[in-house]
Structure formats: C-alpha cells, structure tokens
Amino acid sequence: MSKIIDLSLLVREPLIFKDIKGEEYVIPGEIDLDFMLKLNAYQQKIKKVEKEEDSITLGRQMMMDILSLDKSKNITMDLVKERFNDVRHMKIIIEQTMLFINDIVKDPNFNSLESTKE
Secondary structure, three states: OEEEEOHHHHOOOOEEEEOOOOOEEEEOOOOOHHHHHHHHHHHHHHHHOOOHHHHHHHHHHHHHHHHOOOOOOOOOHHHHHHHOOOHHHHHHHHHHHHHHHHHHHOOHHHHHOEEEEO
C-alpha cells in the first residue's frame, strides 16, 4: 500500500481585489514563503513607526507587494498612489490579505491530505 499526500487539495480559490477603475488584481490561493517572511518584516517595522508619514509609506509598500502577487500586472508605486490612494483601500487590502493567508494556513483540508492507495 502506498501512502499518497495530495498537495493539490491545498490549492485555494484566489482573492480578488477590484480597483476604482474596475481592474482586478488576483492574489493566488498559494502564498510563497518568502512573501510571508516579507509581510512579517513589514509588521515588525510598523510596530516601530512613530510618524504617520512613515506608516503610510510602509502601507503603500505593503500594498504594492500584495498586488504584485498578481503576476499578470506590473505594479508600481505610481499605480498604488493613483488607484489606491485612500486609507480605507490600504486597510482593506492589507487586512483582507492577512485574513486570506490565515485561512490558507488554517485550511481544514490540511489534516485530510493523506490517503492510501493499493
């Protein structure tokens, strides 16, 4: 009997953000470990920020990195400033991405990957 671990069960539906002009940004259901480390580094930096301006700059950089997960788009800081220039946009994109990643990590299918094959 072979033991099979089916990793395809972990692939989730993407998270999609739509900007103010109707363009969609697709965040894949698989998150790279390096990206998770980058988000963690941002969170550590944000805890140390004292000036509002620095907080906004870090938030914009986070949004740029998050939206860059959509490999079909060329995300620049100018695009972020043009289409996501509202503190509510920043808050929603960052919070929803963090929730999305937490859902991926806590996926109930994670415990049911194993099957046996004869």
